[in-house]
Amino acid sequence: xKQLLDEFKAFIMRGNVIELAVAVVIGTAFLDLVKAATAxxxxxxxxxxxxxxxxxxxxxRFFMLGSFIIAxxxxxxxxxxxxxxFVKPLNILFARFAKKEEPGTPPASLNDVVAELKELKEExxxxxxxxxxxxxxxx
Numbered sequence: 001x002k003q004l005l006d007e008f009k010a011f012i013m014r015g016n017v018i019e020l021a022v023a024v025v026i027g028t029a030f031l032d033l034v035k036a037a038t039a040x041x042x043x044x045x046x047x048x049x050x051x052x053x054x055x056x057x058x059x060x061r062f063f064m065l066g067s068f069i070i071a072x073x074x075x076x077x078x079x080x081x082x083x084x085x086f087v088k089p090l091n092i093l094f095a096r097f098a099k100k101e102e103p104g105t106p107p108a109s110l111n112d113v114v115a116e117l118k119e120l121k122e123e124x125x126x127x128x129x130x131x132x133x134x135x136x137x138x139x
Contacts, residue, residue: 036068040064040071
């Protein structure tokens with residue numbers, strides 16, 4: 001049972017699962033925002049143009065700006081809740097459990113890595129008895 005719970009925890013803690021969940025929630029909220037813009041702003045303008053009234057003098061009685069503003073507020077609230085309740089705490093959690101380098105060791109430079117690889121190559125050549133083709137280094 002513990003192994004099953006550990007596998008479930010590993011599945012949930014994978015970054016791509018969380019990113020997908022956030023994308024679905026934000027995408028749904030954005031879809032509602034687009035629907036509100038279409039229904040409450042664009043369709044009234046098209047209705048006036050197609051009815052022959054033109055858009056020179058806009059009759060704001062046909063616009064439901066309050067409904068569009070509510071949709072914008074809902075989107076911002078949803079995005080804030082997702083960020084502050086899920087994304088930010090999980091970023092902190094991931095950073096805390098990420099493998100950290102020892103504080104005293106500086107990161108290896110490319111020259112250090114190349115030197116270590118050359119030493120390893122020489123050790124392998126000596127272990128084979130000095131025989132074998134010599135491979136020129138490629139950097």
